Amino acid sequence: MRTACIVGGGVIGGGWAARFLLSGWNVRVFDPDPEAERKITAVLDRARRTLPMLYEVALPAEGTLTYHETLQEALEGAEWVTESVPERLDLKHRIYAEIQGIRPDITIGSSTSGFTPTELTQGAAVPARIIVTHPFNPVYLLPLVEVVGKEGGDAKIIEEAREVLSGIGMYPLYIRKEIAAHIADRFLEAVWREALWLINDGIATTEEIDNAIRYAFGIRWAQMGLFETYRLGGGEDGMRHFIAQFGPTMSFEWTKLMDVPELTEELIDTIADQSDAQSGHMTIDELAGKRDGNLV
Ligand code: NAD
Numbered sequence: 001m002r003t004a005c006i007v008g009g010g011v012i013g014g015g016w017a018a019r020f021l022l023s024g025w026n027v028r029v030f031d032p033d034p035e036a037e038r039k040i041t042a043v044l045d046r047a048r049r050t051l052p053m054l055y056e057v058a059l060p061a062e063g064t065l066t067y068h069e070t071l072q073e074a075l076e077g078a079e080w081v082t083e084s085v086p087e088r089l090d091l092k093h094r095i096y097a098e099i100q101g102i103r104p105d106i107t108i109g110s111s112t113s114g115f116t117p118t119e120l121t122q123g124a125a126v127p128a129r130i131i132v133t134h135p136f137n138p139v140y141l142l143p144l145v146e147v148v149g150k151e152g153g154d155a156k157i158i159e160e161a162r163e164v165l166s167g168i169g170m171y172p173l174y175i176r177k178e179i180a181a182h183i184a185d186r187f188l189e190a191v192w193r194e195a196l197w198l199i200n201d202g203i204a205t206t207e208e209i210d211n212a213i214r215y216a217f218g219i220r221w222a223q224m225g226l227f228e229t230y231r232l233g234g235g236e237d238g239m240r241h242f243i244a245q246f247g248p249t250m251s252f253e254w255t256k257l258m259d260v261p262e263l264t265e266e267l268i269d270t271i272a273d274q275s276d277a278q279s280g281h282m283t284i285d286e287l288a289g290k291r292d293g294n295l296v
Contacts, residue, residue: 001026001063005078005106007071007095009036011043012111013084015139017065018047020082022140023168024060029067030074037067042285047140050292054141054169071095075103080164082133084111092120100125107157109133109165113185116178117150128154131161134182135170138288141295143171146182193260199271200261206274 004020006013009031017040021027029040044065052059068074075081081099085091092110099108108130110120121127132148145165149158162172175182181189191213198204204212220229227239234242261267279287 002080003028003063003078005030005074005081007031007074007081007083007099008085008111009033009040010084010086011137012135012139013082014040014043015047015137016082016084016111016135018044018051018140019168019170021062021065022047022051022059024063025168026063026077027065028074028076028078029065030071031067040065043138043140046138046285046288046292049289050296051140053296071098072102075099075106078103078106081106081108082111083108087113087115089115089119089122093123096120096124096130100129104129107131107161109161111135114181116180117148117153118178121150128157131158132175132182133161133165133172134185136184138292138295141292143169144184145170145172146175146184147172148175148178148182151178196261196263196267196271199274200267205278206271207278210278 001024003026004016006017006020006027006029009017009029010033013029013031014036017027017029021044029036081103083092083095083099085095092112092115096108099106104126106129110130110132111134112120112132113134115132117127117130117132120132121130124130127150131150131153132146134146134148136142136144147158147161147165158174162174165172173183179186195206195209198209199206217229224232230242231239234240234245282290
């Protein structure tokens with residue numbers, strides 16, 4: 001049985017733990033937070049209810065899940081490390097130094113949403129063994145994982161990483177060039193920025209924005225992405241006709257969509273209050289259960 005070491009067992013690390021475990025791997029967790037085990041158990045419960053529904057065949061028998069007091073112990077017998085500690089470069093560097101002091105031969109996949117491999121590997125003993133493997137929440141249901149290595153890195157390490165990740169039911173998307181926030185989060189940032197403006201300027205509430213997304217373009221994106229959707233928007237003449245028709249009007253709008261509103265206390269209060277009014281009647285666990293059911 002293969003063994004993965006999970007460093008950091010929060011929202012994302014817990015999701016990785018569930019995905020590896022339900023794919024038949026042993027999972028060894030290192031997270032100094034005494035609450036980590038309780039939080040991972042809750043994620044695991046949700047994953048057990050939903051992940052098997054995505055498969056027509058039974059999943060392999062679960063591996064064993066263990067929690068460890070030290071990183072050294074958690075690394076024992078592991079062939080893969082997933083790092084999902086908070087998004088702070090100094091912390092990630094410290095953890096890589098410790099891991100590579102014990103196991104310089106093991107690949108570390110970082111869940112980082114924003115840092116590039118060049119940033120992650122600064123000062124590392126074995127830079128080629130630290131790569132980005134950026135997943136999406138909930139990691140146990142969403143297949144995409146963005147895989148990015150440092151330019152000039154070792155192609156074999158990337159290939160092995162893709163094998164590990166597709167083996168646990170994921171869709172590894174290899175990103176050839178390093179860029180801050182990789183690919184998918186750059187889209188999310190653009191949408192998030194516009195949502196902040198719409199709330200800041202009193203145009204729409206959090207609920208109205210969510211409805212604008214989920215009743216139309218969110219569903220379209222989910223099944224066909226951006227370009228095939230627009231290809232159809234061009235009718236029988238496809239993409240060229242779409243761009244000819246909408247290109248100029250869209251580029252006019254772009255010029256007004258560049259700034260980011262300041263995240264003032266007032267704006268944060270407005271967003272948090274509207275968000276509470278929207279779904280505060282549900283616990284986070286209930287809301288996550290609703291999400292998982294919809295995703296399946
Ligand atoms: P989180 O705060 O939920 O979890 C972080 C965990 O790391 C906590 O359980 C904490 O106790 C633990 N931790 C702190 N210091 C540690 C240490 N020294 N050793 C081991 N564990 C330690 O954060 P998160 O949302 O899971 O984010 C983790 C990473 O995943 C970040 O790099 C983030 O950018 C990335 N990510 C987050 C999301 C998301 O939607 N939340 C999505 C994709 C990627």
